[in-house]
Amino acid sequence: MIEVVNLSRYYGDFCAVEEVSFNIKDGEVVGFLGRNGAGKSTTLKVLAGLLTPSSGTVRIDGVDMTEAPTSFRKQIGYLPEDPPLYEDMSVGDFLRYVGSLRGLTAAAVEARLPEVLAKAQLGDRVDQLISELSHGYRKRVGIAQAIFHRPKLVILDEPTSGLDPAQLRGMRQVIKALAAESTVLISSHNLPEISQTCDRVLVLKRGRLVEEAHDIPDELATTVGGLAGGPARNHVSLTLRGQLDAVQALLTASPLVRGSTVKAVDGYVLAYVLLNEDAPEALIATLVAAGVGIRRVEDGLATQLEDAFLDLTAEQA
Secondary structure (H helix, E strand, O other), X not given: OEEEEEEEEEEOOEEEEEEEEEEXXXXXXXXXXXXXXXXXXXXXXXXXXXXXXXXXXXXXXXXXXXXXXXXXXXXXEEEOOOOOOXXXXXXXXXXXXXXXXXXXXXXXXXXXXXXXXXXXXXXXXXXXEHHHOOHHHXXXXXXXXXXXXXXXXXXXXXXXXXXXXXXHHHHHHHHHHHOOOOEEEEEOOOHHHHHHHOOEEEEEEOOEEOHHHOEOHHHHHHHHOOOOOOOHHHEXXXXXXXXXXXXXXXXXXXXXXXXXXXXXXXXXXXXXXXXXXXXXXXXXXXXXXXXXXXXXXXXXXXXXXXXXXXXXXXXXX
């Protein structure tokens, strides 16, 4: 159990994080969201034991970071956005070195190495120099070094940044595998990835936690009147030319549509649609036959998450 109570962190007179409190259960994968400057990096550095809190408490399984900092840090695995790697070492030698730094015996390191390579999907790269690895594989090596000592909490800062679609799929599998052994906290701006990998999300705004965001990612989208439920591929966002009432009537009457929300935006009709099955082509054909113009078709869940995130973190005028 990760317990954060009234955590605050000041830099001089500036309050970067203000009275943040949350709990994370064992085995959860939690997304940590917020705009730049919201206090995410500061919070992560405190949780990783790199910064001490100005006030408040942080505990892992009852171990307080200020009362027992060494014991606390032993339970943390941390991957910063730029992985700390030695490029002139092979993957295997680097991970052996990391294991020795963590205080494992040589025998324990050799016993743990195959497990870590399997979790990070690095088995075929063990003898390759890190300097020769792609960006995606370097990220995996960064995760491997973070989990080598079986930490209770693994903190991943932007683990999917700069990855191509194939690498994203592999990273998604790696992150999900970590939950079998550790609690995982992910900071990311990639909202679709958060929706597919995390059990719930926490959102920071100007150093404070946005309480309404303590739910699973699908439910986060409903905070702006979106739709939850169904596979992600059944969510469609449509930008249409037509009359608002006519579009709403068509969607309501269609047997293809499980639910929808419609609004007028900048002279167009924006419709979030949850389909009964993965059949956006059939819905588009129905709209075109009724004289509705199709301007844009997008991933509906990703669009809803983006709108929800912007709404939750928007500054007051």
